[in-house]
Amino acid sequence: xxxxxxxxxxxxxxxxxxxxxxxxxxxFSIFLLVVFKQVTSMNAIVSDENDSLILKLIAFSLxxxxxxxxxxxxxxx
Amino acid sequence: xxDIFVEEKTKTSDNATHHxxxxxxxxxxxxxxxxxxxxxxxxxxxxSSFCENPGDITFxxxxxxxxxxxxxxxxxxTNFLWITIGIFLLILPIIIGPIGFLLNISLSFLSAKFVIFxxxxxxxxxxxxxxxxxxxxxxxxxxxxxxxxxxIDFSDVIYKNLASTTLELVQDVSYTQxxxxxxxxxxxxxxxxxxxxxxHFDFDAVPKPEDVVHIIGGLIGxxxxx
Numbered sequence: 001x002x003x004x005x006x007x008x009x010x011x012x013x014x015x016x017x018x019x020x021x022x023x024x025x026x027x028f029s030i031f032l033l034v035v036f037k038q039v040t041s042m043n044a045i046v047s048d049e050n051d052s053l054i055l056k057l058i059a060f061s062l063x064x065x066x067x068x069x070x071x072x073x074x075x076x077x
Numbered sequence: 078x079x080d081i082f083v084e085e086k087t088k089t090s091d092n093a094t095h096h097x098x099x100x101x102x103x104x105x106x107x108x109x110x111x112x113x114x115x116x117x118x119x120x121x122x123x124x125s126s127f128c129e130n131p132g133d134i135t136f137x138x139x140x141x142x143x144x145x146x147x148x149x150x151x152x153x154x155t156n157f158l159w160i161t162i163g164i165f166l167l168i169l170p171i172i173i174g175p176i177g178f179l180l181n182i183s184l185s186f187l188s189a190k191f192v193i194f195x196x197x198x199x200x201x202x203x204x205x206x207x208x209x210x211x212x213x214x215x216x217x218x219x220x221x222x223x224x225x226x227x228x229i230d231f232s233d234v235i236y237k238n239l240a241s242t243t244l245e246l247v248q249d250v251s252y253t254q255x256x257x258x259x260x261x262x263x264x265x266x267x268x269x270x271x272x273x274x275x276x277h278f279d280f281d282a283v284p285k286p287e288d289v290v291h292i293i294g295g296l297i298g299x300x301x302x303x
Binding site: 014017018021024025028031032033035038039041042045047048049050051054055058059062063065066069071072073076077 | 079120121122123133134135136137187188190191197198201202204205208209212215216218220231234235237239281298
């Protein structure tokens, strides 16, 4: 109803921007999930004892950040 | 009495011979065909692109007696372009802000919340871009082991290719080093020709290419080429 009222009030720009942002953020989260899975699988093929954990942690942090941003945007925007 | 003595001596001799043969047989089973001197293992760090006898590297389907003799990636200087792009993208919003103010371009149609979220998203995207470019470089690895040569290609996150050939199938190894940049930073392309299904293996832009050729050449018995 609120969204409908916004349309009526001519606040379309905000809604379009919000949908665009949420779509981008969602797709980006999926992309980072693929990156994380690839890092894990490549570490299984060739791995360095010291670096594997660092790379996995970075990939996981990026994924968590992206998902958090998406969820925060979904709630706040 | 002397007969018994002789018999004992023969027995001892037989036992000794048998024991010796058994030992030899065990040795044949446990040791690889090619013998490599035990060298001190070196550790590979996150930005290493060349390491002889690396200690920490392991790979899938590695045999028990198989040691990694050489580990190479593209020279780190080949990452110069994307690092520069990344730095530029990181400082771009700082540049754009004052320029937008000077040109009187305002984002007043967007609320402050949107601007904050877009900025966060932008920086996350740039950091992810840098990370993806880094792992593309990091996982493009070539290994020379006591048994074979392995070439792992990884690009654009979704493409990966793993090729390997045994050292017996390697026919020739050569390298090319062209251009000022490559000569200055001392890296080049190594070409390994084989008699296997994959006719050649390319190690692109690897540091110390003559050392790589020398090591592989030594393993296949063409050490005197250089």
